[in-house]
Amino acid sequence: MFDETTTFQITHAQVGADELFGIQVPESQRANTMFPVRTGALDGVPEIDMGYVFRPDQLALLRFFYRGDEKALLLTGETGPGKTSLVEQTAARTNWPVVTVGCHERLELQELIGRVTITEAGSTGWQDGPAIDAMRRGAILLLDEGNFLEPGAVGGLNRVLDTLRNAGGASYYIPETNETVKAHPDFRVAMTGNAIDGAGKSNYRGIKPMNLALLDRFTLGIAVDYLPAEQEVTMLHRRSPQVRQDLIKLMVEVANGVRNSFANGDIRCTMSTRVLISVCAKLSTCPEEKQPMVLLPMLKSTMLFRVSVEDQTAIENVVNEMAQRDGVVLS
Numbered sequence: 001m002f003d004e005t006t007t008f009q010i011t012h013a014q015v016g017a018d019e020l021f022g023i024q025v026p027e028s029q030r031a032n033t034m035f036p037v038r039t040g041a042l043d044g045v046p047e048i049d050m051g052y053v054f055r056p057d058q059l060a061l062l063r064f065f066y067r068g069d070e071k072a073l074l075l076t077g078e079t080g081p082g083k084t085s086l087v088e089q090t091a092a093r094t095n096w097p098v099v100t101v102g103c104h105e106r107l108e109l110q111e112l113i114g115r116v117t118i119t120e121a122g123s124t125g126w127q128d129g130p131a132i133d134a135m136r137r138g139a140i141l142l143l144d145e146g147n148f149l150e151p152g153a154v155g156g157l158n159r160v161l162d163t164l165r166n167a168g169g170a171s172y173y174i175p176e177t178n179e180t181v182k183a184h185p186d187f188r189v190a191m192t193g194n195a196i197d198g199a200g201k202s203n204y205r206g207i208k209p210m211n212l213a214l215l216d217r218f219t220l221g222i223a224v225d226y227l228p229a230e231q232e233v234t235m236l237h238r239r240s241p242q243v244r245q246d247l248i249k250l251m252v253e254v255a256n257g258v259r260n261s262f263a264n265g266d267i268r269c270t271m272s273t274r275v276l277i278s279v280c281a282k283l284s285t286c287p288e289e290k291q292p293m294v295l296l297p298m299l300k301s302t303m304l305f306r307v308s309v310e311d312q313t314a315i316e317n318v319v320n321e322m323a324q325r326d327g328v329v330l331s
Contacts, residue, residue, distance in 0.1 A: 044097035051239035070220035080272020097139035109156035138186030
């Protein structure tokens with residue numbers, strides 16, 4: 001149970017963004033790019049993905065989040081540009097635990113907070129939910145696709161987010177156990193969502209209008225877009241170096257064409273970075289000389305199988321036209 005003498009052992013090392021994330025930082029600016037890195041072995045820290053490409057503009061905002069200037073972060077954007085990965089990969093390099101919750105329509109507040117359960121001995125006991133677990137340990141509570149939540153769960157989240165706002169150490173009262181949990185100073189909340197600003201909402205079935213009181217508690221936001229073409233090529237090559245460079249370049253060009261068509265309303269599907277990563281992983285199992293011949297079949301088995309016949313035909317035509325333009329023989 002919490003009392004006023006509760007203290008936390010907090011140990012951070014200050015490390016520059018150049019060393020942490022592999023980005024170029026002028027020596028004169030290095031002091032302004034320091035991130036707090038937690039020390040020691042901590043449970044729940046994501047694994048480092050060496051192929052991940054960081055963007056300096058996003059890191060500049062994330063520094064406020066990790067330093068604690070802002071402890072609630074909202075990430076919005078289309079499907080698949082890496083909203084979740086951005087949180088996980090910065091956490092991986094700063095040694096910050098992440099507790100991830102996949103949000104859905106039937107998720108209730110009690111599942112986030114915790115509940116009274118029956119122990120193996122047959123008695124009753126309290127089991128922390130992910131929100132209280134993250135609060136105690138100073139982890140990042142990552143609410144993935146948060147705008148799928150029902151209003152009842154959203155309203156209760158306001159109380160969780162309010163624990164972030166008191167620099168003196170806010171707390172959360174659990175009536176079932178009569179316990180007051182003091183929030184660890186490293187506790188953070190990040191939420192991802194599609195079309196949070198309402199744009200393109202019709203493309204995402206099942207999302208809910210966001211409660212204004214909840215949104216007001218997020219005073220730091222990042223609109224996550226797809227990587228610029230050159231950086232996306234670099235990222236895919238790092239992940240799948242066995243795949244021919246001309247094929248990676250072709251796929252990124254196709255993806256950007258599909259994304260533009262989707263944004264313009266010409267087709268009803270988009271091509272995410274997630275799809276490109278999966279296609280490259282499949283291509284990497286083939287000898288280089290066979291990779292052009294299996295590109296379209298791999299794309300079909302990864303994405304095109306689930307889109308309309310019209311969209312599938314349109315995307316296949318784009319692949320063939322761009323390949324012919326670039327001199328890539330697919331058959």
